[in-house]
Amino acid sequence: MEILGMPTAVLASQLLVGLINGSFYAVLSLGLAIIFGLLNIINFAHGAMYMMGAFVAWIALTKFGISYWGALVIAPVLVGAFGVAIERILLRRLYKLDHLYGLLLTFGLALIVEGVFRDQFGISGQSYEVPEALAGGIPLGFMFLPTYRAWVVVAALTVCFGTWFMIEKTKLGAYLRAGTENPQIVQALGINVPVLITLTYGFGVALAAFAGVLAAPVFQVSPVMGSNLLIVVFAVVVIGGMGSILGSIFTGLGLGVIEGLTKVVYPEGSSIVVFVVMVIVLFIRPAGLFGRS
Amino acid sequence: MTSAFQPQPEFLRLTDVHAFYGESHVLHGIDLTVHKGECVTLLGRNGSGRSTSLKSIMGLVGRRTGSIMLNGNQIIDEATHRIARRGVGYCPEERAILASLSTEENLTLAPVVASGGMSVDEIYDMFPNLKERRNSPGTKLSGGEQQMLAMARILRTGAKLLLLDEITEGLAPVIVKRLGEVITVLKQRGYTIVLVEQNFRFAAPLADRHYVLEHGELVATIPREELPEKMDWLQQTLGV
Amino acid sequence: MSEFILETRGLSKNFKGFAAVSDVSLKVRRGSIHALIGPNGAGKTTFFNLVTKFLPPSSGTIHFKGEDITHEAPAVSARRGFVRSFQISATFPHLSVLENVRIGLQRKLGTELHFWKSEKSLSKLNDEAMALLDEVGLGRFADTTTAEMSYGRKRALEIATTLALEPELMLLDEPTQGMGQEDISRVVDLIRKVSANRTILMVEHNLSVVADLCDRITVLTRGSVLAEGSYDEVSKNPQVLEAYVGSDDMSDAHH
Amino acid sequence: QISDSVVKIGVLTDLSGQYSDLAGHGSVLATKMAIEDFVAAEKPAFKIEMVTADHLNKADIASAKAREWFEREGVDTVSDVVTTPVALAVMKVAKDKNRLVLGTAPAASSITNENCNDVTIHYGYDTYALANGTAKAVTQQGGKSWFFLTADYAFGHTVEKDASAVVTAQGGKVLGNARHPFPGSDFSSFLLKAQASGAQVIGLANAGADMANSIKQAAEFGITPTQSLAGLLIFISDVHSLGLKNTQGMYLTTGFYWDRNDETRAWSKRFFEQQKKMPTMIHAAQYSAVYQYLKAVKATGTDDTQKVMAQMKKTPINDFFAWGGKIRDDGRMVHDMYLVQVKKPSESKYPWDYYTIKATIPGDEAFQSLADSRCPLIKK
Amino acid sequence: MIRNRSSQETMTRATLAILFVFGLVAPFAIYPTFLMKVLCFGLFACAFNLLLGFIGLLSFGHAAFLGVSGYVCGMMMRDVGVTPELGIISGTLAAGLLGWLFGVLAIRRTGIYFAMITLALAQMVFFLVLQVRATGGEDGFQGVPRGHLLGVIDLSSNMAMYYLVYAVFCFGFFVVHRTIHSPFGQILKAIRENEARAISLGYDVSRFKLVAFVISAALAGMAGATKTLVFQLASLTDVHWHMSGEVVLMTLLGGLGTIFGPLVGSALVVTLESELSDKVGSWVSVIMGAIFVLCVLTLRRGIVGEFKALLKRVGVS
Ligand SMILES: Nc1ncnc2c1ncn2[C@@H]1O[C@H](COP(=O)(O)OP(=O)(O)OP(=O)(O)O)[C@@H](O)[C@H]1O
Ligand SMILES: Nc1ncnc2c1ncn2[C@@H]1O[C@H](COP(=O)(O)OP(=O)(O)OP(=O)(O)O)[C@@H](O)[C@H]1O
Ligand SMILES: [Mg+2]
Numbered sequence A: 001m002e003i004l005g006m007p008t009a010v011l012a013s014q015l016l017v018g019l020i021n022g023s024f025y026a027v028l029s030l031g032l033a034i035i036f037g038l039l040n041i042i043n044f045a046h047g048a049m050y051m052m053g054a055f056v057a058w059i060a061l062t063k064f065g066i067s068y069w070g071a072l073v074i075a076p077v078l079v080g081a082f083g084v085a086i087e088r089i090l091l092r093r094l095y096k097l098d099h100l101y102g103l104l105l106t107f108g109l110a111l112i113v114e115g116v117f118r119d120q121f122g123i124s125g126q127s128y129e130v131p132e133a134l135a136g137g138i139p140l141g142f143m144f145l146p147t148y149r150a151w152v153v154v155a156a157l158t159v160c161f162g163t164w165f166m167i168e169k170t171k172l173g174a175y176l177r178a179g180t181e182n183p184q185i186v187q188a189l190g191i192n193v194p195v196l197i198t199l200t201y202g203f204g205v206a207l208a209a210f211a212g213v214l215a216a217p218v219f220q221v222s223p224v225m226g227s228n229l230l231i232v233v234f235a236v237v238v239i240g241g242m243g244s245i246l247g248s249i250f251t252g253l254g255l256g257v258i259e260g261l262t263k264v265v266y267p268e269g270s271s272i273v274v275f276v277v278m279v280i281v282l283f284i285r286p287a288g289l290f291g292r293s
Numbered sequence B: 001m002t003s004a005f006q007p008q009p010e011f012l013r014l015t016d017v018h019a020f021y022g023e024s025h026v027l028h029g030i031d032l033t034v035h036k037g038e039c040v041t042l043l044g045r046n047g048s049g050r051s052t053s054l055k056s057i058m059g060l061v062g063r064r065t066g067s068i069m070l071n072g073n074q075i076i077d078e079a080t081h082r083i084a085r086r087g088v089g090y091c092p093e094e095r096a097i098l099a100s101l102s103t104e105e106n107l108t109l110a111p112v113v114a115s116g117g118m119s120v121d122e123i124y125d126m127f128p129n130l131k132e133r134r135n136s137p138g139t140k141l142s143g144g145e146q147q148m149l150a151m152a153r154i155l156r157t158g159a160k161l162l163l164l165d166e167i168t169e170g171l172a173p174v175i176v177k178r179l180g181e182v183i184t185v186l187k188q189r190g191y192t193i194v195l196v197e198q199n200f201r202f203a204a205p206l207a208d209r210h211y212v213l214e215h216g217e218l219v220a221t222i223p224r225e226e227l228p229e230k231m232d233w234l235q236q237t238l239g240v
Numbered sequence C: 001m002s003e004f005i006l007e008t009r010g011l012s013k014n015f016k017g018f019a020a021v022s023d024v025s026l027k028v029r030r031g032s033i034h035a036l037i038g039p040n041g042a043g044k045t046t047f048f049n050l051v052t053k054f055l056p057p058s059s060g061t062i063h064f065k066g067e068d069i070t071h072e073a074p075a076v077s078a079r080r081g082f083v084r085s086f087q088i089s090a091t092f093p094h095l096s097v098l099e100n101v102r103i104g105l106q107r108k109l110g111t112e113l114h115f116w117k118s119e120k121s122l123s124k125l126n127d128e129a130m131a132l133l134d135e136v137g138l139g140r141f142a143d144t145t146t147a148e149m150s151y152g153r154k155r156a157l158e159i160a161t162t163l164a165l166e167p168e169l170m171l172l173d174e175p176t177q178g179m180g181q182e183d184i185s186r187v188v189d190l191i192r193k194v195s196a197n198r199t200i201l202m203v204e205h206n207l208s209v210v211a212d213l214c215d216r217i218t219v220l221t222r223g224s225v226l227a228e229g230s231y232d233e234v235s236k237n238p239q240v241l242e243a244y245v246g247s248d249d250m251s252d253a254h255h
Numbered sequence D: 001q002i003s004d005s006v007v008k009i010g011v012l013t014d015l016s017g018q019y020s021d022l023a024g025h026g027s028v029l030a031t032k033m034a035i036e037d038f039v040a041a042e043k044p045a046f047k048i049e050m051v052t053a054d055h056l057n058k059a060d061i062a063s064a065k066a067r068e069w070f071e072r073e074g075v076d077t078v079s080d081v082v083t084t085p086v087a088l089a090v091m092k093v094a095k096d097k098n099r100l101v102l103g104t105a106p107a108a109s110s111i112t113n114e115n116c117n118d119v120t121i122h123y124g125y126d127t128y129a130l131a132n133g134t135a136k137a138v139t140q141q142g143g144k145s146w147f148f149l150t151a152d153y154a155f156g157h158t159v160e161k162d163a164s165a166v167v168t169a170q171g172g173k174v175l176g177n178a179r180h181p182f183p184g185s186d187f188s189s190f191l192l193k194a195q196a197s198g199a200q201v202i203g204l205a206n207a208g209a210d211m212a213n214s215i216k217q218a219a220e221f222g223i224t225p226t227q228s229l230a231g232l233l234i235f236i237s238d239v240h241s242l243g244l245k246n247t248q249g250m251y252l253t254t255g256f257y258w259d260r261n262d263e264t265r266a267w268s269k270r271f272f273e274q275q276k277k278m279p280t281m282i283h284a285a286q287y288s289a290v291y292q293y294l295k296a297v298k299a300t301g302t303d304d305t306q307k308v309m310a311q312m313k314k315t316p317i318n319d320f321f322a323w324g325g326k327i328r329d330d331g332r333m334v335h336d337m338y339l340v341q342v343k344k345p346s347e348s349k350y351p352w353d354y355y356t357i358k359a360t361i362p363g364d365e366a367f368q369s370l371a372d373s374r375c376p377l378i379k380k
Numbered sequence E: 001m002i003r004n005r006s007s008q009e010t011m012t013r014a015t016l017a018i019l020f021v022f023g024l025v026a027p028f029a030i031y032p033t034f035l036m037k038v039l040c041f042g043l044f045a046c047a048f049n050l051l052l053g054f055i056g057l058l059s060f061g062h063a064a065f066l067g068v069s070g071y072v073c074g075m076m077m078r079d080v081g082v083t084p085e086l087g088i089i090s091g092t093l094a095a096g097l098l099g100w101l102f103g104v105l106a107i108r109r110t111g112i113y114f115a116m117i118t119l120a121l122a123q124m125v126f127f128l129v130l131q132v133r134a135t136g137g138e139d140g141f142q143g144v145p146r147g148h149l150l151g152v153i154d155l156s157s158n159m160a161m162y163y164l165v166y167a168v169f170c171f172g173f174f175v176v177h178r179t180i181h182s183p184f185g186q187i188l189k190a191i192r193e194n195e196a197r198a199i200s201l202g203y204d205v206s207r208f209k210l211v212a213f214v215i216s217a218a219l220a221g222m223a224g225a226t227k228t229l230v231f232q233l234a235s236l237t238d239v240h241w242h243m244s245g246e247v248v249l250m251t252l253l254g255g256l257g258t259i260f261g262p263l264v265g266s267a268l269v270v271t272l273e274s275e276l277s278d279k280v281g282s283w284v285s286v287i288m289g290a291i292f293v294l295c296v297l298t299l300r301r302g303i304v305g306e307f308k309a310l311l312k313r314v315g316v317s
């Protein structure tokens, strides 16, 4: 049987590969969406944080002998702490201003972080091996699925839906949503909004670092790994509806699949397909797929 | 200082409070004292600084100086959420209902800061509209319903000092009447209330004392007893 | 020419099954001041939003001077002489008071898209703008930046700007909300003044204003018309008294 | 006569971006070394200065910089000019201003074909030589069916075209290609396609991070043991960052390997001491080109572009980088290339011990012959 | 109040006059190619500022206009062989047309969605430019002749070229200035201040935004075409989203919504880029990043904006 001129087996394997990439998009765009939602800041430094996550994993392994599993915890914590510091020192001053300023500041931050890493580690990138326990692959019949990639999907989805649950279904989540909207009033009701905001930024950034650790064994760990991805992730967030949690998760996964299919049908166009989808979606639904207008 | 023998201990005292928004200096040294269980109003024209006085207590202005004592504690340097946790409930004039939460979530958002607050059921009895629309997103409520919700959500927390900014604004007379009854009950329960009102007919029977503001300064203090004789003057200054 | 300038027929609006406005047929007589009152959540704002096309109706039609305008864009209706004013003060804060009014007048020149012309070409509107400002008593503030004016004066400016469009029908949403007594009387006078040769439909909670100004009153409850008539008629209607005032004397409800 | 009595050499390179490891600061260092060595050895009567700039990989910045150097600072030659778009832009300006370009870093063979001019020397390597060397060797060793993974831009297309021609000429077959956007990050879709094609060899017509990721992911998806990869533009810096585990067994062609003989080792160790990295073929070529240029200036006693160019074209090059190298009329510097295989991790005895040299490809065979040249300067 | 306004106007006039004269003599003191680059980007930023600074529309796709116009101008000059002024005009028209297309698709969106949809459209343009053979793809469109202005004046001299660029810039600057101070500009201001109110006064807001967008796009195109003439090449850099970002930076750095801000911002960015790249090598991005951060934290109104605020403060006290 053939679909789109491909045997079903090939199609199935391409869909799966697309889903794997979609998992990265989902985790990254989720963090971005949370940060935008609560801080009203378009975090241009998100790619840099993702890159830092991967580098922390690499440094932990090569310099301190800390394994992948350790890195999976350490990197988000360290990068999250870095995020907390950034929020406290810099972003805090921008909340009352237009989006534009947050964007500019985080863009500047991204330049700084990337520049420093480039200076320290060169541009070519470093290799990070797949952890022992996840090496090898699973022959699925239609394809050979590297175990590690299967793990990526599982880990990413767990984190995404865990986050969604926390935000939509718990009291803490209600504080977050309320604090997003009108921090002053929520604070006047007795909730410590500044801390809430700081922690949220830290958490969003930690998600990026988590994605970075997940990515380290798959991609070369390089200072530019984040900036290349960032603009696509932005598109994902916008298509999903700015600040919508579920929107960013589903759109991330969905776009991964659509992009994967494009790579097969018209590879040259795979870098542009996200934007085509974006124009179409925004034309039909001005606030994105899941956005509140 | 407060003494245990006084029947009405002093609950809130503002001394020489100045408030600023950015570079504009709005309050020019306000002094006022409210005792436990009292209800006072702040009167004045539009822009005279009544809302700003309430915001200063909550720490919601750009900058403030002077002294604000709450129940014997200096709170001028405290963060807003701490002040709220000391048992101050604030109902802002713009209502500030949260769109991303449902009506009921809005109602239950604020943490309970002390015992003795109303239960959700009591509140629904008081405002049946809210019960009916409990699952609707907060800002999809009508203007008046939002006003009820803004008031209701601070009744739940057990806060003993209520700062109420124009709570009758946009409410139908039926509801205004009910609110008047509620405030009377609250007073009896020992709540301390600072009211900012345009609706003098509503405020006059409730208040123990009236403070009159003009251009950010306190120009008169009128105890309830003196109200009849000062009515003419008030009419002139405020146009009521 | 019909006696009624605005007419709705069976206008309804549902929000996810909740009927905020149901089957309201309302006629506004040409040259009258018509008020819409009712308890909170009765559907006044929703009705207003339907009539001004800020919300699409679930069913029913809207007619302006006998023409069906249910599906017309707001800007188009505005050009027909059907203008709304806003609940929140709707001015252009960083323009001068004169410029504010001129924006309203400018469309008549037909040069609003001429980006190559000098601004000075607008000076010929100044006299007309001044006349309008004088009409609402703002003549001496012509050069003030709007943001610096008091609430009541902004309200007056907004009305002056609206008048620039030579509206036949003005819709006012709670025109006295948030005002001190002094401003209220100023605005009431103003409305009375500009109502000559015009029709006004307003939503208002302040019953003294309603009693003062309005020729005809429609009372909404739970999305439907409960009563309609002059102030005297309505204020004697026991149903209205119960649903809206909560006592048996309407004057209790005056501010 | 030397203008301003100074010979000014500009190093216009990528100091901060994608290509800063394979050219970048290394090129600056190589230039510095060449100047110092030349001064020490030849004691020239003229002063030599070096200026450097980062073109951020933008052709317009490069062209503006070159123009400024020529117009304001009296720069005599611009060197390195990494990436083809940059090189082409600089060549145009240089031609206008009649100054020399020492292209040690750009790849495209078009520099000495349709885009050639009489002020440019393409030194070191080009896509033709690399593709030719690798593709020929791999096909000859039995890799008859190929699939290309190509970066979708001019450079990738050129490499793919050059290599396909060689493969077919050797009796091999090209089964298909996948053109991926540049830059990309996940190549698994394309690799699965390559896998499905059943080709014996997957030719990587991409560079830098793209190539590194392709190689890594090919191993991950279990493609490499069954199908082999052939990198068509790999630098030692890439192998270093990818590690031998990922790259072992690959064939590639290079113009320089530091561990080839005593001379290369001696120079490379000096380079290493300052840079902490072994030189790429671009760094070595940069040294050689600058040295040759200075020699020609000294020999002619002028920095006049045409005279120096004529001198350089008639002087054979014999140094650690190239033995018996020569600069042809189309500007191509022709020298021996080396087909190498990447060592297994177990075979690597010391740091940077990465390659086994499998064959030396004589210059005339390695580079496109003058007869096939599309350069208008070559009269046929 | 009135006096205040007119004194501000006098000051703007005086600054304009001084700058104009400075522009005339500058190439004798400063390297002309550098000046030309500053002017081209300055015009680009002015065009962008018209949208963001005066209507509040953040377009993140302005590179498309700069770039496409550059390519069109390049093709007309090199492959068709028209004179430079026709090259610039055709580039400008092409950008205007493209702007109209973008505008029709994007104008009804607001805020971040508007920014993103313009970005997406610009990415598609980038893709087309990359894929279409005639543009030279990654290699760029090279070897554009400067030609003879009106068929007479040889532009290969930097001085002649400079005065053409200067004339183009002044024209563009004038158009922006005029647009802001026109009946149309009045409505734009009104829309920025209170869009809902403008609608209720009977103005079809989308149409105004669209016209402004097209003007801005065409002017950006004019800058792009001129830049192609100066550097004799059009490259992917000009169509890349980084360029769209850079123009935001220039405008903000100089002062959003000020008349001279964009020019100052572009001069600063161009200077930094060329000076830093020689001196600090790989630290250039770190330094640029630090400048943005500092700028956001301390110079929020941009250089010109802060300067004006300072003058005002000094004037008041
Ligand atoms: N956020 C702010 N920034 C700057 N100035 C403000 C701000 N809020 C209020 N003001 C100014 O402070 C003064 C006092 O305002 P305030 O809101 O306290 O008045 P009010 O007595 O409550 O009147 P109203 O009837 O308008 O609510 C006014 O002149 C007002 O313009
Ligand atoms: N967008 C919406 N979605 C859901 N429910 C809505 C929406 N808008 C209004 N409602 C509901 O419809 C009812 C009528 O609302 P409306 O705002 O018209 O009341 P109103 O008569 O203006 O009241 P008020 O005097 O309090 O302003 C209310 O119960 C409100 O909760
Ligand atoms: Mg107030």
Ligand SMILES: [Mg+2]
Residues within 6 Å of the ligand: B142, B143, B144, C044, C045, C046
């Ligand atoms: Mg209402």
